[in-house]
Amino acid sequence: MLDLRAHLRPAVSHRDSNRKRIILAIMIKPDTQAGIARRTILSQATVSTAVRDLEKDGIVRMERNSAAQGKGGRGVRVCLQGAVNVAVGVDLGFNHVTVIARRVDEQYDRVKVQQSTDGANRGLAHVIPLVKGMIEEAVAETGRTSDDIISVGIAVPRMIDPRSGTFAAPVLPPWSGEGGDPAIELARALGVRVVMDNDANLGALAEQTYGGSDHLETVVYVKASTGIGSGLIVGGNLLRGRSGIAGELGHLTMDPHGVICQCGGRGCLETIIGAEYLIDQVRKSQLGNSADLPGSLAALIAKAHANDAVCVRALQDAGRLLGRALAQLCNLFNPDVIVLGGQLAAAKDLVLKPCREALERFALSGAVDPSTDFELRLSNLKQRAEALGALVLGLSSILSDEEIEKS
Numbered sequence: 001m002l003d004l005r006a007h008l009r010p011a012v013s014h015r016d017s018n019r020k021r022i023i024l025a026i027m028i029k030p031d032t033q034a035g036i037a038r039r040t041i042l043s044q045a046t047v048s049t050a051v052r053d054l055e056k057d058g059i060v061r062m063e064r065n066s067a068a069q070g071k072g073g074r075g076v077r078v079c080l081q082g083a084v085n086v087a088v089g090v091d092l093g094f095n096h097v098t099v100i101a102r103r104v105d106e107q108y109d110r111v112k113v114q115q116s117t118d119g120a121n122r123g124l125a126h127v128i129p130l131v132k133g134m135i136e137e138a139v140a141e142t143g144r145t146s147d148d149i150i151s152v153g154i155a156v157p158r159m160i161d162p163r164s165g166t167f168a169a170p171v172l173p174p175w176s177g178e179g180g181d182p183a184i185e186l187a188r189a190l191g192v193r194v195v196m197d198n199d200a201n202l203g204a205l206a207e208q209t210y211g212g213s214d215h216l217e218t219v220v221y222v223k224a225s226t227g228i229g230s231g232l233i234v235g236g237n238l239l240r241g242r243s244g245i246a247g248e249l250g251h252l253t254m255d256p257h258g259v260i261c262q263c264g265g266r267g268c269l270e271t272i273i274g275a276e277y278l279i280d281q282v283r284k285s286q287l288g289n290s291a292d293l294p295g296s297l298a299a300l301i302a303k304a305h306a307n308d309a310v311c312v313r314a315l316q317d318a319g320r321l322l323g324r325a326l327a328q329l330c331n332l333f334n335p336d337v338i339v340l341g342g343q344l345a346a347a348k349d350l351v352l353k354p355c356r357e358a359l360e361r362f363a364l365s366g367a368v369d370p371s372t373d374f375e376l377r378l379s380n381l382k383q384r385a386e387a388l389g390a391l392v393l394g395l396s397s398i399l400s401d402e403e404i405e406k407s
């Protein structure tokens with residue numbers, strides 16, 4: 001069976017380079033030729049010629065796609081012929097790990113998923129062998145082995161310097177104490193290169209690639225779990241900023257007299273709507289009554305959906321506060337869409353409705369007017385956006401490897 005690594009070696013000619021970009025784009029997502037041209041920024045004529053050659057060489061095949069037809073696409077998608085390679089995406093949260101493995105010759109929604117409720121809070125020495133084991137399981141479920149892994153991307157709830165691909169200062173706990181870098185540790189354990197980025201950035205990348213936002217210029221993805229972050233797509237590209245701090249929504253000051261945040265600031269958004277804070281609020285409301293208190297955000301949300309008045313209130317207030325923060329972002333970036341992801345998104349309308357009301361109250365009305373097609377919605381990537389984005393990052397990095405070699 002075809003091993004695409006042979007076709008992804010550093011390009012020696014312009015033609016090779018275009019061909020490689022097109023193969024990578026199809027590995028990330030089978031697409032129409034027009035879609036591939038848009039995503040690779042190549043002309044339709046170049047894509048058409050290259051696809052014809054790739055088809056002749058037995059690397060790609062054409063597939064009728066009824067969904068694309070409905071949306072005005074040409075209806076014919078370019079897919080890979082059978083290939084041995086598997087791409088991996090890891091979402092390494094504080095209290096969870098999600099691993100996704102996908103055979104690159106399969107449809108992008110046919111993924112194998114492994115999940116754990118252990119996370120970075122347990123320390124790298126514990127979590128790296130855990131992640132390695134989860135990757136091996138997920139890859140085995142695709143019918144392949146670890147030798148077939150072509151790329152690994154990892155999403156972490158921390159700021160990552162886009163130049164070095166390592167933690168940006170200030171490095172916050174739990175990473176600061178150990179001095180370990182999960183990408184380097186995991187690469188050592190697997191024997192494969194691993195690339196890393198901020199989880200909210202990768203959530204935005206997944207929404208742009210798989211969430212139906214691929215024609216949109218300006219996309220805001222909010223990851224609201226233990227920490228609060230956002231990924232910003234501006235002009236079709238991920239905005240990382242000079243040192244990877246762009247989109248740190250969780251550290252917007254909401255109350256200068258509020259509690260001290262782990263970043264050293266005071267009254268950051270994260271200190272009023274982060275998971276720990278919401279759980280703590282509910283606990284404090286139960287004076288002298290310690291029975292049946294939620295121990296996790298998921299439990300809190302489940303209680304709210306069962307009409308627990310305190311949990312409902314905590315989530316609605318969180319939605320309102322998030323909306324107030326996002327209103328500032330709307331005035332600054334005027335997004336086409338804001339997508340709410342992370343564990344808090346499971347609260348659905350309990351958070352979304354007050355969030356929308358606050359947006360309408362605090363943002364410039366033109367920025368959030370639904371009649372202009374502005375949309376605030378939940379992620380439809382089933383809480384896998386960050387891991388899917390990590391998978392896209394891993395595959396995309398194969399191309400940037402070449403740029404590094406050339407420079």
Ligand SMILES: [Zn+2]
Pocket residue numbers: 250251261262263264265266268270
């Ligand atoms: Zn902060």
